[in-house]
Amino acid sequence: MINKTIKELATESLNFIRQNTNLMPETGIILGTGLSGFIDYIDVEVILNYSEIPHFPTSTVESHSGRLIFGKIENKQVVAMQGRFHFYEGYSMQQITFPVRVMKLLGIENLLISNAAGSLNPLFRNRSLMIIEDHINLLGDNPLIGKYDPFWGPRFVDMSEPYSKQLIELAENIALENRIKVHKGVYCVINGPSLETRAEYRFLRYIGADAVGMSTIPENIVARQMGLNVFAISVITDECYPDALRPVSVEEIIENANATLPDLNTIFHQLVLRI
DSSP, X not given: OTTOOHHHHHHHHHHHHHTTOOOOOSEEEEEOTTOGGGGGGSEEEEEEEGGGSTTOOOOOSTTOOOEEEEEEETTEEEEEEESOOOGGGTXXXXXXXXXXXXXXXXXXXXXXXXXXXXXXXXXXXXXXXEEEEEEEEOSSOOTTOSSOOGGGOOSSOOOSSSSOXXXXXXXXXXXXXXXXXXXXXXXXXXXXXXXOOHHHHHHHHHTTOSEEESSSHHHHHHHHXXXXXXXXXXXXXXXXXXXXXXXXOHHHHHHHHHHTHHHHHHHHHHHHHHO
């Protein structure tokens, strides 16, 4: 197994999935911390535990169920990851992004990503939504490092538009129509799992970040290599203002994420239908 390529491993995962469903999803969805409840809005046809799928990592984080959901949102076929993987869990960049490659083989053309993030911008308060329009990668790693396989796309991936301007505009229109307040901003990823110090929050704000989290960017890079259209949104679950910093718990983060679910659902639901 060690000598198998990512393409070979992903193909074996695909073959297993195809033994369980013939659905041809157009859109893939990655559900972040506290946001797994979105599957209640999917007409579910097949559920596969990550542990069943060959070569899939398994989720080890609270609120990440670890299931691949196949179903429909009205007449649109989707596949949703109920739980994702993080660098701090000890997984490699290739493992973290492996499910996105499998979803590409399943036929998706669009990828919708959600995450929980801390606000660095004083205008972005708890339980609000921030559409990601750009990002800063401070992981110190990249999922494209290593042996290059042209099957997946170019080695040197253009990142001038990491998040689809068309999908961002669609989401903004959906939010306006439904009176949902959304921000747009720059998302920064760090390793975790420890949260940042006051000095680190000041630094991140100084370099242009509006929110900080521990996921999303590896998946985005791989998705862009493969030509997928990407839309990502952060749920602001804590406020990281250096001069007013207070301790925050995982339980509080999950509670704040859950509170935004109706608005997130509306945006994702309508995006899927309009893509």
